[in-house]
Amino acid sequence: MSDADGSDALSPDEAFAVLGDETRLGILRTLGEATEPLPFSALRERVGVRDSGQFNYHLEKVVGHFVEKTEAGYVLRRAGRRVVEAVLSGAVTGTPELERTRIDRSCGNCGAPVEIRWRSGSVELFCTECAGRYGQSYGANKRPEAVERGYLGRMPLPPAGLGKRTPTEAARAAWTWAHLEMFAMASGLCPRCSATVEYEVFPCEDHDADGGVCERCESANAVNLGVDCTNCLFRGGGAFVIKLVSDPHLLAFLTDHGLDPIVPSDPHRVDRVHTEYEETIHSTEPFRAEFTFAVGEDSLTLTVDDDLAVVDAERDR
Ligand SMILES: [Zn+2]
Ligand SMILES: [Zn+2]
Ligand SMILES: [Zn+2]
Incomplete structure (x- = not known):
């Protein structure tokens, strides 16, 4: 089974497991802000993780459903973009009052x-x-x-x-x-x-x-x-x-x-x-x-x- 994005469907439990991590969300946000595909090292630097082995571990968790690896670099899939949009709609400094x-x-x-x-x-x-x-x-x-x-x-x-x-x-x-x-x-x-x-x-x-x-x-x-x-x-x-x-x-x-x-x-x-x-x-x-x-x-x-x-x-x- 594939969705319109060509990626495998993900259960809500899997989605929460993938997203319950700052680095993974950081990857999605960084790709959301990027204007072009980002190669591995550029993405790692922008997300701000030094250890490339550790970074690769987190990146692998989001590649597939949320992120696509292309020849030019990593790009967000639609599901990833939706997550970033949802996060940004609530993202303001402090709770608004x-x-x-x-x-x-x-x-x-x-x-x-x-x-x-x-x-x-x-x-x-x-x-x-x-x-x-x-x-x-x-x-x-x-x-x-x-x-x-x-x-x-x-x-x-x-x-x-x-x-x-x-x-x-x-x-x-x-x-x-x-x-x-x-x-x-x-x-x-x-x-x-x-x-x-x-x-x-x-x-x-x-x-x-x-x-x-x-x-x-x-x-x-x-x-x-x-x-x-x-x-x-x-x-x-x-x-x-x-x-x-x-x-x-x-x-x-x-x-x-x-x-x-x-x-x-x-x-x-x-x-x-x-x-x-x-x-x-x-x-x-x-x-x-x-x-x-x-x-x-x-x-x-x-x-x-x-x-x-x-x-x-x-x-x-
Ligand atoms: Zn509904
Ligand atoms: Zn009445
Ligand atoms: Zn009145």
């Missing part, structure tokens, strides 16, 4: 200032006044989790995303990063590993949020969605709109109103469309519901069936 900081943005519910903080790979948003949009967080763990008052949700952002950005800029970067993840999830792909995902829909039949959080489902939305990768550890979730962001009708509705759904000049206006929609649950078993999005006087209603597919789209103007 961003405690609750006010940003240039206001709460969609009440207009009060919004604060963000960064915690374990995500930017978390909080309203400084109202109860927020969720009484608990979905997706970070296997079960919904309690959160601080005012929780408006979280957007993934690798540690590297915080670097050289102000808190407001970091929140914007997280917005785009989160929406790219949502597009993947909506399209049935895991944003981490591209495997298929499974969906779980959580409709609240007697939903009563009244501009805040419903006591029954602890959410501002009547329909929430869990997204679970069938291959890796990835879990995501939140309001059902996650499943609809890549729908062509909704994309056209946004762009027809001058709203960029990926890098908007005003993320708040796109958020309003994505958060202030109306939900009508027609039935839960089988699931069937309608979601009506609005920009000004114009509206778009999407009907979703038990397969979570859009089966009808109606535009009012």
Whole structure:
């Protein structure tokens, strides 16, 4: 069995054994930074190992799956590049910290200032006044989790995303990063590993949020969605709109109103469309519901069936 790289498949256990060593990771990083193939001695010098016998021992462990030996020297294979990318996305000097900081943005519910903080790979948003949009967080763990008052949700952002950005800029970067993840999830792909995902829909039949959080489902939305990768550890979730962001009708509705759904000049206006929609649950078993999005006087209603597919789209103007 060979993968697309032409190298033999490696089990996760083997991969960890190979990578649990500074010298081997150093080899991958050095080759990742190199602009051309590196012969043995040049590679050894750049990695900074004196003993060539010892260096060769470690090099042999990564040659094959991660590194290819060519006539001109050693080069990274795709699997090696993926490892370096993953390491670099978390590589910043020290653990990045961003405690609750006010940003240039206001709460969609009440207009009060919004604060963000960064915690374990995500930017978390909080309203400084109202109860927020969720009484608990979905997706970070296997079960919904309690959160601080005012929780408006979280957007993934690798540690590297915080670097050289102000808190407001970091929140914007997280917005785009989160929406790219949502597009993947909506399209049935895991944003981490591209495997298929499974969906779980959580409709609240007697939903009563009244501009805040419903006591029954602890959410501002009547329909929430869990997204679970069938291959890796990835879990995501939140309001059902996650499943609809890549729908062509909704994309056209946004762009027809001058709203960029990926890098908007005003993320708040796109958020309003994505958060202030109306939900009508027609039935839960089988699931069937309608979601009506609005920009000004114009509206778009999407009907979703038990397969979570859009089966009808109606535009009012
Ligand atoms: Zn608020
Ligand atoms: Zn509810
Ligand atoms: Zn995955």
